[in-house]
Amino acid sequence: MVSIKDIARKAGVSISTVSYALNGSPKVTDETSAKILAIAKELNYVPNAAARNLKKRETKIIGAFLTDFSGAFYGELLQGMKEGVNRSGYDLIVCSGKQSHLLLPQRMIDGAIILDATFSNEELLKFADLGHKLVVMDRDLDHPNVNQVLLDNKAGATLATEYLIEMGHRKLYVVTGPKDSFDSRQRLQAVKQTVGRIPDIEYIEIEGDFNKSAGELAGKRIAQEYSGPVAVFCLNDEMAIGMYDYLATTDFRVGRDIHLIGFDNIEVSGYTKPRLATIDYSKRKWGMLASEQLIKLIAGDDVDHERIYVTLVKGDSVGQL
């Protein structure tokens, strides 16, 4: 590999002069500087990241950590993050899985955006204590080195629940996410609060895990105990889609017998017929804001926690009772 040493030799100067020239320091004549730059280009010189990182103690790379790569959901989110970090001269890498957790303490990245259930709160707090900067998008974590950019889950779940009630429904199933999911817990709490304010609502909870299969299973159970029109709030769209899928194999019709609403407004939800009612928010904005907050945190600015607002998307999957 070509290093500054090679350039220095070829240019007949010292390595420090090369370094200064490459970094645009005014300590070098324009003439020598030009010569050095020309040689660098000619030799396809690219500075070795390890050497530079070692000295500068920064990598200008931000890591985004995801529970898995599968979410149809992540595209816009990551796009938003990338725009956010690039704007400040950082690069974004996307990681998943326990093995990649080390990238942070190894100082391979300057900070991390967490949307990844494989991190425990304790682990993150340990990182924060060691001085690493974090933005969390999937939990409530209080630490000077951690900023939160969270969805307004409570508002969303409240909107969804109120919509079902407004449409005349009085028997309500909720299909939850995994018990350890922050989003699920927040949404569930809001549902309970909303339902609690209305008398005479029959409320049934089914435990899910945010995967399609859980929606199918829940659909099966609801079909079995069916005795009249019911409303179902799946706490994410993926499960709602699973339920859709299952119900399509039965005689029950979504929007007539079983009234369905989800959360996230993922792409497929726009293609179901009837259209799945859901809760929408800008995934791109969410990602961008998270990355901007992280960069501020790294720069030493102090930042407040942020909240992403959500809106209701009506759909014929919920009919008037």
Place this chain on the structure above:
Amino acid sequence: MVSIKDIARKAGVSISTVSYALNGSPKVTDETSAKILAIAKELNYVPNAAARNLKKRETKIIGAFLTDFSGAFYGELLQGMKEGVNRSGYDLIVCSGKQSHLLLPQRMIDGAIILDATFSNEELLKFADLGHKLVVMDRDLDHPNVNQVLLDNKAGATLATEYLIEMGHRKLYVVTGPKDSFDSRQRLQAVKQTVGRIPDIEYIEIEGDFNKSAGELAGKRIAQEYSGPVAVFCLNDEMAIGMYDYLATTDFRVGRDIHLIGFDNIEVSGYTKPRLATIDYSKRKWGMLASEQLIKLIAGDDVDHERIYVTLVKGDSVGQL
């Protein structure tokens, strides 16, 4: 940050002893080794990646480069890659965008898997010439440091075309991908070959770009010039979905008036009604194979180019004429 120096001081030994102990070298007494490990754990020691990379001239990280993060498509593919690299002690990072191209020559990663149109062939060949190891999944590139793991586009496009012909169709539209897409060109070529073997086929080409909007536009045009049942081969599912979408706003019915087949078998394709006919392949296997090939290449093994086989998924989006 805590370094081996801190550990050495606390343990009352030299830094080299610490290094040996941490690396499990037999050159250190079990006793001292145990003491050192205990101190390391106590201090939350994690080796600095930059320093280690600098010396070892490897990072044990593989980069996967994508044109963008949006493909609903990438989930399984990346999962496959991750499994493949983790198995050999490597880590996977996912990158997108021109700025991240530098990660390779900077030696931030030990090799790259390319599925990214923002890399030109020249750029990749330059990297290969400089000794970097690459696997390409989206082009035909011949170089000792480059391995190809490609879809069997020709088989897929032939299967699709023959299916349409078998179902009795004789007027065939093809909606292409971008002109510079390798997959699009290969698929198109196979279509032409297949069509060429059958007399009396009316064949019309519409230029697309693999995005949903291109499918909508093409659908609009086909609807305008409609004079009787036609078959349409969208060279990827995304465009087929776009066309579906548009046709749903018209009186034309997919599978009766306009017969549609795609390529990729993305998730949404399973939710259209009638089901979109398409070409399927294991995205997970594709990703895993690509990563395995790259790791072999890095290890210096010599590897042959690989091909991923495809199958036809029939669907009622194509009816018998």
Place this chain on the structure above:
DNA sequence: TTGTACGCGTTATCAG
């Protein structure tokens, strides 16, 4: 077990 020379840039200090 330990001293030490690396790897490759960065930058403070010093000489011309």
Place this chain on the structure above:
DNA sequence: CTGATAACGCGTACAA
């Protein structure tokens, strides 16, 4: 005011 010398940063691994 230009440019060279040298001391880092932090692990690794050879020689002693």
